[in-house]
Amino acid sequence: MxxxxxxxxxxxxxxxxxxxxxxxxxxxxxxxxxxxxxxxxxxxxxxxxxxxxxxxxxxxxxxxxxxxxxxxxxxxxxxxxxxxxxxxxxxxxxxxxxxxxxxxxxxxxxxxxxxxxxxxxxSDPKFIASLSEFKLWAKDKKSLVQEFYYRWLRKKTNVLINKEGNPEGNAWNFDKDNRQGISKLKDAPIKPLRFKSNNITIDCLYQCSEIFPNAFGKIDGFNWGVTHMDALAALDHFIEFNLGNYGAFQDAIDQDNPFLFHSLLSPYINIGLLDPMAAIKAAEQAYLSNKAPLNSVEGFVRQILGWREYIRGIYWKFMPEYKNLNFFETKSKLPSFYWNANTKMQCMAAAITSTIEYSYSHHIQRLMVTGNFALLAGINPKEVHEWYLGVYIDAFEWVELPNTLGMSLYADGGIVGSKPYCASGQYIKRMSNSCKDCHYNVNETIGKNACPFNFLYWDFLARNKKTFDRNPRMKLVINNLEKKSESFLATIQQQSKIFLTEIK
Ligand SMILES: Cc1cc2nc3c(=O)[nH]c(=O)nc-3n(C[C@H](O)[C@H](O)[C@H](O)COP(=O)(O)OP(=O)(O)OC[C@H]3O[C@@H](n4cnc5c(N)ncnc54)[C@H](O)[C@@H]3O)c2cc1C
Ligand code: SF4
Structure with a gap:
């Protein structure tokens, strides 16, 4: 049988x-x-x-x-x-x-x-490439750079490739056009399509809360789709209303709108309700019929065809050892405000509040706010991993782990990223509108009002200077670090220590 x-x-x-x-x-x-x-x-x-x-x-x-x-x-x-x-x-x-x-x-x-x-x-139909294709591509490569796997898959699948066999717009990547901060936003994004729950969904939510009475998050904000038809409707809505601005504002953060121009398609794609190639083709079609600009369409395609497929390949290539990697040997516990948003850091509170309400925050909030903080504060990767895996609606270990340990915490020592995504409060100020409402002052690095991202950033660099000395991509920041005086660094270290003890 x-x-x-x-x-x-x-x-x-x-x-x-x-x-x-x-x-x-x-x-x-x-x-x-x-x-x-x-x-x-x-x-x-x-x-x-x-x-x-x-x-x-x-x-x-x-x-x-x-x-x-x-x-x-x-x-x-x-x-x-x-x-x-x-x-x-x-x-x-x-x-x-x-x-x-x-x-x-x-x-x-x-x-x-x-x-x-x-x-x-x-093999799993919710992926475009098979694991043996990833292996074939990775064979003989010294380092596994996402951009090159992406280009390989673009050619293989003929996505955004013109008649001459070249990438549309004669470039593989338009990321340089995709870095507008929230202050540049003129047209308000259209709200993503949300779905009214039917009796089956209401029963499921009720049953789940009985079985898991201590589950995280709020139930009342639930309005996710739950069928293939819902997922297709969410895709159509995104393509029609938000794809156009997706690229330009991909890295922006709006504390009052956690969705901005993002697609919210990851939960559907990750459980098989939406075929990833259908999403890619719909975006490509929008470009070919002049309904969306190339920087947006290419940016969206790269996330799915590039990052998603690459991350899966990395997971299977390096597991089970990958899960225990801890490059910086960090030991601190995850602060309790990750579970209740009870922090005076406005950017963190906004990202965690959206997580509690919707089981969602967008990529830059995950990477440059909650992830960046965990990196700078030296939180143990296992604790950070379990948080991301539990709290996000789209989280499955194959995708969450390389994003958290690799992209966000650099705990894999450079398998996923060639340098850590560490940033001070100045980055968050440029991309978001959180700093104006914050208890802390983003322009201060020392003192009781100083933005914690600022002093933790310098402390992180100073702590790990020896490691970064060997990384050419960290040269610029290390040069800046070397210009700092001994007394500045001693004050930073002391201030970081006190702050990290207080948030335990
Ligand atoms: C620390 C951290 C943890 C993350 N954990 C997860 C996770 O558990 N599950 C998950 O699907 N994504 C994860 N991501 C990647 C990314 O943040 C989410 O895919 C994205 O926020 C989903 O929202 P969206 O559908 O609105 O994305 P959009 O911005 O609209 O992007 C379109 C699609 O591209 C894909 N995508 C984009 N970035 C990535 C990426 N880095 N890796 C894989 N796929 C990507 C997703 O399928 C997404 O739906 C994580 C990122 C970080 C930094
Ligand atoms: S001042 Fe610092 S902590 Fe406050 S919102 Fe800005 S970056 Fe975040």
Whole structure:
């Protein structure tokens, strides 16, 4: 007998597990992902995945038996379900989509060995490239630079490539046009499409909050889509209204509007509700029909075809060791304000408040605000990783871990980024409108009103100077550091120490 198994992040339309089954076979839908029980998750994230899974099951039109293991306080294990099927059948062939995180993949492999079940792994339709394509590209490369994988995939998929075989606009990347701060914003963004919850979703949210009474975040702001149709509608809305300004304001931060021109498509893409290539093609079409400028379209395409695919390749290439990397050997605990936004740092409060309300904050808030702070403050990467993995609606270990440990904390020592994304308050002042309302003064570095990002930034550089001396991309900042007096650095160190003790 063939047995298929589908997890809540494997809801693609063209699901290869389903097409492997016939009437006499059996499909297991397994909701209780182990990670839900291991770390604190946002209630909207669990509710979203469970509601999407139940809508998916309702839409299935297949003749075989379905075993639907729902989330509960004590769910049946995958092993126990398979064991019960073995007693009724002589031989089982288990069909699964390649689990997207390492732990689940190991668990499936172990269970299949233990029970003597043959396991057939299908490639995951929610990605554009296969893992063997990443391996092929990475073979013989000294360093794995995202930009080059992106260009390789652009050529391979023929996205934004003109008739002569060159990149549209004769450049691969228009990032230099995509760095406007919020002060340059003239047209207010159109609100992203949000969805009214039906009874299935309301029941799921209610059940999830019973099972996980201590889950993080607010439930009332939930208005995510939960079906393939919803995801397509969200894509159409983004392409029509916000793609045009996406590029220019990609790095801007508006404390009163956490969404700006971002697409909010990551949750849908990451559980299979939206095909990543469909999103890319829709953006490319907007460019070809003169509905959106190239800097926006290329910027959006690069995030999905470049970053998303690259990050997945990095995860699988370096796991399981990757998860334990801690380049700076940092040990501090995550401050409690990451869970309640109770901080006088206005930029941090805004990013965390949006996280609590929507299970979302956009990339620059994750990277340059909450991530930057954790980097400068020397927070232990494991603690930061567990926070990002739990609180964001789109968070799965394969994508969250390299973004957190690699891009944000440089805990991988330079696998993902060639230098740390560290910045003082001046960067946040340039990109956002938070500093004007802040308790701290972004133009001060020393003293009780000084912006913590400022003194922590210099302290971080001074602490790690020896390491950065070897990095040519850090030359400029290290030159600036060397111009600082001994007494300035001693004061910075003392001020940082006091501040970090106070926020513990
Ligand atoms: C510390 C940190 C943790 C992150 N954790 C996650 C995570 O758990 N899940 C996740 O999907 N993204 C993660 N990201 C990447 C990025 O922040 C989110 O993909 C993005 O904010 C999702 O919102 P959006 O759909 O509005 O994105 P948009 O700005 O509209 O971007 C379009 C799409 O590009 C893709 N994308 C953009 N940047 C990245 C990236 N760096 N890596 C992978 N895909 C990307 C996403 O699919 C996204 O939907 C993280 C970034 C950082 C710095
Ligand atoms: S002053 Fe500093 S802490 Fe306050 S909002 Fe600006 S960057 Fe953030």
């Amino acid at each position: 063939n047995v298929g198994i589908i997890f809540p992040d494997q809801l693609s339309n063209n699901n290869p597990v389903i097409s492997s089954l016939s009437a006499e076979d059996c499909l297991i839908i397994y909701e209780p992902l182990p990670t839900f029980y291991e770390i604190s998750h946002h209630i909207q994230k669990i509710g979203f995945m469970i509601s999407a899974t139940r809508h998916y099951v309702d839409s299935l039109n297949i003749p075989c038996k379905i075993i639907h293991e729902k989330i509960s306080k004590k769910p049946q294990t995958i092993e126990a379900i398979l064991q019960s099927l073995i007693s009724n059948s002589t031989k089982i062939h288990l069909h699964a989509i390649e689990p997207s995180d390492y732990r689940l993949k190991s668990e499936l492999t172990l269970v299949s060995i233990k029970l003597g079940i043959e396991i057939i792994i299908h």
